Amino acid sequence: MASAKDYDAAARAIRQLTPEPPPGSLDTERLVRLATLAASNHNSQPWKFHIERDRITVLPDYKRRLPVVDTDDRQLFHSLGCAVENLVQAAAAQGFDAEPTYSSTVDGIVVQLERSAWAKANELYAAIPHRQCVRKPYDGQPLGRAELAKLTGIGRGSRAQTLILVTEAAKEAVTEFVTQGNALQLTDRAYRRELAAWMRFNNGEAMRRGDGRSARATGRLLPLPGLLARLMSKQIFDPESHSARDAKQIRRSAGVAVFVASEDDKSTWIDVGRACQRFALQATALDIRTAFINQPIHARALQSQFDEWLQLKGERAMLMLRFGHGPKAPFSLRRPVDEVIVKS
Ligand SMILES: Cc1cc2nc3c(=O)[nH]c(=O)nc-3n(C[C@H](O)[C@H](O)[C@H](O)COP(=O)(O)O)c2cc1C
Structure with missing residues (x-):
């Protein structure tokens, strides 16, 4: 039987990223892993990623929809938005501007990546592997x-x-x-x-x-x-x-x-x-x-x-x-990146 220790090791491994690529070169698999660390309703991870040279299309995975709580798929698209935000921040860290646009033709979000001298890692990017939903009482204090x-x-x-x-x-x-x-x-x-x-x-x-x-x-x-x-x-x-x-x-x-x-x-x-x-x-x-x-x-x-x-x-x-402000919690898990990448 898997213990809490085994579980925590798996959650840690998912967030242990491969080394940063040299500035200006794209590591699309790394971008996809970071995108999948986003929130999604019930952790359903209702996304697929189609990778082309300088473009990643984030597609809905309707097999993972929640027909009772999310009759019209709005939460599914909120979840895709969460993944896209991580992707945009992660692309900047690799030296790329990312321009996401929803395309009704492919029913997905086309994220066009363009090299930019100004794009760089910021604190939002650094926070991606640490973000989590903490369903615990916080400290009861107001923020500054x-x-x-x-x-x-x-x-x-x-x-x-x-x-x-x-x-x-x-x-x-x-x-x-x-x-x-x-x-x-x-x-x-x-x-x-x-x-x-x-x-x-x-x-x-x-x-x-x-x-x-x-x-x-x-x-x-x-x-x-x-x-x-x-x-x-x-x-x-x-x-x-x-x-x-x-x-x-x-x-x-x-x-x-x-x-x-x-x-x-x-x-x-x-x-x-x-x-x-x-x-x-x-x-x-x-x-x-x-x-x-x-x-x-x-x-x-x-x-x-x-x-x-x-x-x-x-x-x-x-x-x-x-x-x-409050305590941390154990992290949630994700599926392997291979499972969410759509091959052309
Ligand atoms: C659109 C959307 C709706 C969500 N609704 C709820 C909710 O009603 N209650 C809840 O506890 N968590 C909700 N979540 C959080 C997910 O359960 C959580 O993101 C997922 O379990 C992964 O955990 P993590 O965010 O800690 O990585 C929602 C997340 C998204 C993106």
Whole structure:
């Protein structure tokens, strides 16, 4: 049986990168590995990468879609946006400007790479292997002004905006929405079944699959044999205990970032994913932790109420992160790079 030590060694190996190529020469496989370290819903890693000489196309892998929680694939495209953001930062570190554009012809994001004397590694790039979702209580302290200013500026995309909420009243209101979201989602059998299918309830299963939400990284479940755990999903995904934990975690966060946009198409979903990943990388660079709390957005019945509470006019909330200083957590796993590269 694989131990926590085996699991952590596997997670470390995934983040141990090959040496930097000489400046100005491209190592596309390295770029793809760094892209795959991005966040994705349920760690579904719904991406494929088609590599050409000076171009990488990031394609959706619809076999990995989440039809219950993500009926229209918007979260899948947010996840692709997260991977694209890592790719852009990693390309800069190799001396290349990366220009991503969504192409409806290929239904993917074409990332054109161009050598540039100005492109170089920055703190967001350095943060890529260290970024993680930390689903633990943080230290309950507010952030400093300079930290907040950096985070506020970074989540702005060409189509995305970030709202930062830090007051106790706002955190309480978000907690209430998250509680309602848990009550809706976790009492829905189809939702629980889909979530259970992506849970990796023990270290061996997590390491074999290299995807999904591992018990070790999520920190929420006792490692159990997968079949037994899936049969117990009603008990494991109990809304009340989840909400009690979420409430404590939101109250002990410094604040909440909501990523909003006015358009509602694939290009926008990608841009929102990019903004969110950039925010998480900047937070990581500042030694600040982040975790998603998307329940009021994913539970469709709550979405318009949540947008109204945020006083959005013609925009809608698409993703939400809590943030704050706090402990680290075990890292999530990834599939081998070979599995995500599409050969021409
Ligand atoms: C679009 C999107 C939606 C997500 N939704 C949730 C969520 O509702 N709850 C949660 O705990 N994590 C959520 N996540 C985080 C993923 O579960 C996480 O990125 C994945 O397990 C990989 O772990 P890592 O980010 O620590 O590498 C989401 C991530 C993305 C990109």
